[in-house]
Amino acid sequence: MTQLSLACYLQQRLQQHQPRRVCQPELAEAGVLVAITNETEPQLLLTRRALHLSTHQGEVAFPGGKRDDTDTSIVMTALREAEEEVALPLQQVQVIGELDQVVSRFGYLVTPVLGVIPPQLPLQANPDELDAVFTVPLSHFRQPPSQYFERGTIRIPSYDYQGFHIWGLTAMMIAEMMNNLWDCDISFRV
Numbered sequence: 001m002t003q004l005s006l007a008c009y010l011q012q013r014l015q016q017h018q019p020r021r022v023c024q025p026e027l028a029e030a031g032v033l034v035a036i037t038n039e040t041e042p043q044l045l046l047t048r049r050a051l052h053l054s055t056h057q058g059e060v061a062f063p064g065g066k067r068d069d070t071d072t073s074i075v076m077t078a079l080r081e082a083e084e085e086v087a088l089p090l091q092q093v094q095v096i097g098e099l100d101q102v103v104s105r106f107g108y109l110v111t112p113v114l115g116v117i118p119p120q121l122p123l124q125a126n127p128d129e130l131d132a133v134f135t136v137p138l139s140h141f142r143q144p145p146s147q148y149f150e151r152g153t154i155r156i157p158s159y160d161y162q163g164f165h166i167w168g169l170t171a172m173m174i175a176e177m178m179n180n181l182w183d184c185d186i187s188f189r190v
Contacts, residue, residue: 006038007116010096013181014114020100027109031077032064034099034112034177035088036138037119043135044174045117047085048164050131058131060166062112062173063088074098078113086123086133093117100176102190104169112173136161141178145171145186155189 035045049059063082071077075098079090099112125133136159145157149167157175158167166174178184 006036006042007094007096010036010114010116010181014097014099017180019098022101022103022109024103024109027103027107029067029074029077030065030104030108030110031067031071031074031081032062032110032112032173033078033082033088033093034062034114034173035082035093035117036115037135038116039119042138043119044138044141045086045088045123045133045135046164046166046170047125047130048132048134050127050129059168059170060164061170063133064110066108074111075113078111078115085126085129087126088117088121088123092121099173100180102169102173110169110173112177114177132164134162134164136164136166138182141174141186142182142184145175148188153189155187157186157188 037043046060047063051058063085064078065081067077082088083090093115096114099114102110104110123133140161146160147158149156149158156172158171172188175186175188179186
């Protein structure tokens with residue numbers, strides 16, 4: 001797909017899907033950037049959090065974080081965080097829209113922001129927050145998950161890719177996106 005056709009496809013699919021909105025105003029807000037490269041085999045941008053952090057050490061995540069008071073919107077939060085974490089210039093992101101909101105186990109209302117980016121950008125992990133920035137072919141997530149994380153009534157897919165383990169909230173957001181925008185049938189329960 002070209003950038004134009006990928007962006008058009010995603011805009012059309014997002015218009016056909018009414019993203020879930022969570023009405024819990026007492027929760028702190030966070031925004032993450034779900035960035036997909038504009039190439040024939042689109043790639044999904046992911047990061048791995050540094051081991052020296054106090055929470056989520058070594059976990060794979062989308063670039064993103066808590067909304068600052070100076071952020072004019074949750075979209076700006078996701079773009080600002082992506083620039084801080086992986087040196088992704090915000091002008092390189094064609095924002096498509098917001099995906100389904102989720103609540104993290106730490107009490108954040110997380111809004112995934114879908115965007116299209118050029119391939120092969122010289123991205124670099126900020127060592128204060130991350131130890132890796134990498135991409136995964138979107139086609140990898142069209143396959144059945146390699147395993148599931150299960151606890152009580154929760155059942156979330158997990159994926160392995162070149163030594164990276166993708167699970168938890170990130171894997172759930174990927175599964176929802178794949179189901180809603182690419183007609184996949186990835187099962188999960190939260």
